[in-house]
Structure formats: structure tokens, C-alpha cells
Amino acid sequence: MRFFVVLLTAFCLSTVLFAQDRVFNYTYQSGVLGKGEKELEIWNTYRTGRSGFYHRMDTRAEFEIGLSRNLQTAFYLNYTSKATGYEVDSISEIAHENDFSFSNEWKFKLSDPAANMIGSAFYGEITVGTTEFEIEAKVILDKQIGRVTQAFNIGFEPEWEWEPGIDEIAAHAEYKFEFNYGIGASLGKGWVLGAEMRNPNVYTDGAWAHSALYAGPTVSWAGIGFWVNLTLMPQVAGLRGKTPGQGLNLEEFERYEARLLFSVAL
Secondary structure, eight states: OHHHHHHHHHHHHHHHHHSOOOOOSSSOOSOOOOTTOEEEEEEEEEEEOOSSSEEEEEEEEEEEEEOSSSEEEEEEEEEEEEEEEEEETTEEEEEEEEEEEEEEEEEEEEEOTTTSSSEEEEEEEEEEESSEEEEEEEEEEEEEETTEEEEEEEEEEEEEEEEEOSSSEEEEEEEEEEEEEEEEEEEETTEEEEEEEEEEEEEETTEEEEEEEEEEEEEEEEETTEEEEEEEEEEEEEEESOOTTTSSOTTTSOSEEEEEEEEEEO
């Protein structure tokens, strides 16, 4: 009987170690999966609140696999659904738009947030869709001291979109910079409570056109072989490109965001 108890305990512990420790949704941490370990992650991001009627849902299905002690890759299937309101001849209409794309991620860990002075990693992702092409690069820094985890990211994302014009297909380029910060405290029994902040910026037509500040609470819970995170992220200030009379940027960004992540070890 003791043999089966020990065997079950060892299996549970190995399953816990199989799951990647991630306590934030928007702010990445330096940890990677061990060689041969696999995870399936489901992302859901809801966005609403622009100058007019606007609702958007982004869903990502991600398969992660550890390639070595410090390197992992991941493959995503992405689906976006948007509903936007507009007026034609004083009649209100709602336009629906759906989009699919594919992404490939690579993450290389340089140092550990607990064993070293600071944890660090490089992150790269390529996204290909029917009308867009994106490259995303991040520098990831994090630190774990006791029950408290902190992380900071610097991100750069050039994006090209193709839209139909009158006589030809028009290409449009945007260059996005984003700064993310997260802090969380472990409450025990797998629970982590914290907060995240993000500052997205958009350069287009050679000018710094848009910038906003988001901040909100985040909660994470890890069980045996899985974890789930929830972050609420309202826009608290428009720093550039403010919508008149709002104090927020509701042309490029949304007033509210919420993201739910669920992961299970395979």
C-alpha cells in the first residue's frame, strides 16, 4: 500500500513540475518548459469600448514544447471576431469581421529569477494571416524573492496589413512598442494575487500616433498539471492620440480588456 502511495505522490509531483509557472497574462516570465515537456494553452481576450459600438474576442490555441533546458517553441492557431457599429444614411449598422492566423514562438532563457540575480529571456514570434504579417520581439526580465514575483517586458512589433484600394491593394505598416510590468504575491495553495500594467505605443506614417496606459488586477491558480489566470485591464489614461472629451485613446485602443488563460500539461 505504501508503495502505491509513494508512486502516486511521485506522479503528482512530476505532473506539477511539468506545468510551466506563469502568474501573469500580459507580462511574460523567463521560465521555459523542460526538454520534452508539453503544454496546451487556451487564450481568450475580450475587448470593448471605443468611440463607437465595438466588441472583439481574440482566441488562441497554443501548443508548447520544451526543446532543451533553456529553449522552447510554440505553435498557435488564432481566431479574431469583431463587431463594429457605423452609420449609413443615418441608419445604424453593425459590421462583423472574422480572421484566422498562425503564429510560431521561440523563447530562450538566459538566467533564472530565483537562482540568479535576475531572470532573463529573449522571445520572438511570427504571425501570418490572410491579410497581415507580424513580427514580435521581447526582452523579458523577472525576479522572484520569497513569495513575491515581479516581471518587466520590453516589446517591439512591426506589423504589415494589406487592404483593398480602388485600383490596387494598399499596404499599411505600423510599428508597435509595448512596456509591461507585473507583480504578484503567492497566497499559498496555488493562489497568486497581483497587478499588471501595460503601455502600448503605435508609430505610423513616421509619427508617434498613439499611446495609452492600462492597469488592473490579476489572479492565478495552479493545480496538479494545470493553471488558470485571469486579468482585468481597463485603460486608465490616454497618453497620445486622446479621444476629445474622454481623457482616453479610444480610436486605437479599447476602454476595457479582460484576458483568461488556461493551461494543461500533456
